[in-house]
Amino acid sequence: MELIESLAALKALAHPTRLGLYRALVQAGPQGLPVGALADQLAVPGSTLSAHLRVLRAAGLVLDAREGRVIRCRADYMRMDALLAYLTENCCAGAAPCVPRPACKPASATTRPSRHETLPRARRRR
Amino acid sequence: MELIESLAALKALAHPTRLGLYRALVQAGPQGLPVGALADQLAVPGSTLSAHLRVLRAAGLVLDAREGRVIRCRADYMRMDALLAYLTENCCAGAAPCVPRPACKPASATTRPSRHETLPRARRRR
DNA sequence: CTTATATTTCTATAAAACTGGAAATATGGA
DNA sequence: TCCATATTTCCAGTTTTATAGAAATATAAG
Numbered sequence: 636m637e638l639i640e641s642l643a644a645l646k647a648l649a650h651p652t653r654l655g656l657y658r659a660l661v662q663a664g665p666q667g668l669p670v671g672a673l674a675d676q677l678a679v680p681g682s683t684l685s686a687h688l689r690v691l692r693a694a695g696l697v698l699d700a701r702e703g704r705v706i707r708c709r710a711d712y713m714r715m716d717a718l719l720a721y722l723t724e725n726c727c728a729g730a731a732p733c734v735p736r737p738a739c740k741p742a743s744a745t746t747r748p749s750r751h752e753t754l755p756r757a758r759r760r761r
Numbered sequence: 762m763e764l765i766e767s768l769a770a771l772k773a774l775a776h777p778t779r780l781g782l783y784r785a786l787v788q789a790g791p792q793g794l795p796v797g798a799l800a801d802q803l804a805v806p807g808s809t810l811s812a813h814l815r816v817l818r819a820a821g822l823v824l825d826a827r828e829g830r831v832i833r834c835r836a837d838y839m840r841m842d843a844l845l846a847y848l849t850e851n852c853c854a855g856a857a858p859c860v861p862r863p864a865c866k867p868a869s870a871t872t873r874p875s876r877h878e879t880l881p882r883a884r885r886r887r
Numbered sequence: 888c889t890t891a892t893a894t895t896t897c898t899a900t901a902a903a904a905c906t907g908g909a910a911a912t913a914t915g916g917a
Numbered sequence: 918t919c920c921a922t923a924t925t926t927c928c929a930g931t932t933t934t935a936t937a938g939a940a941a942t943a944t945a946a947g
Contacts, residue, residue, distance in 0.1 A: 682906080682908070703914065
């Protein structure tokens, strides 16, 4: 990923509502969520939500497809990986300690549709 | 890292000059660069540069220490790692393919930057 | 004490981003 | 066709952020 694209991705994520949207989609997994579900979850007016989604889409972080009347969005994991790679590129002037980070893949190949998508499950942080 | 801090870091990086500054520091390695060197490299007026550095410092991405007349800045790698961790937290709904990413450590594990961080600044006014 | 260098703060202006109501578009169904 | 739902676009007012000159501060050196 190059400078322009990385900047677009960073700008897209640098807003509380959009970061919330993106994270909701990341946690929803490969099947994503409809716009309406995002509106419910984030409690933001339709036009505002749409504007934010547009930014995320333009940055390539969110993909979507229409399914009848609803539009289903999902996070593009590869794009996030590319951003992470860019941010740490040439880290430490190329010295040893910087390991290329393993990608977070869409789990497309072997994963069936998740049946336990319901609970966001309490998170434990450091 | 929590939401507020992550947002601050993302906002700080979401600007071409600041991203350039940060990357220059990342590539400079643990010894960092003086503000003047950054000014030369990025070709931006002093006051503008200073404003951007302030944002990066407030976000915790850049640390600095005065060395005589110059102020030497360096990237805080651990902060970046924390941001990356936050961005991929619960990725794919916790499914297998998401590996915790290895940290990018400052080349010398024994470097002790120590705590002359942000000291109370006696400000005299005109 | 004075001067030179490095960097920051102050200040005003300019530019960009955010917000949400109203209107428009797309789709499926009666 | 007409209606309801889902989502977007348009628009204008508001808020935030960026920019850079000038002045101020900090340090070192003569």
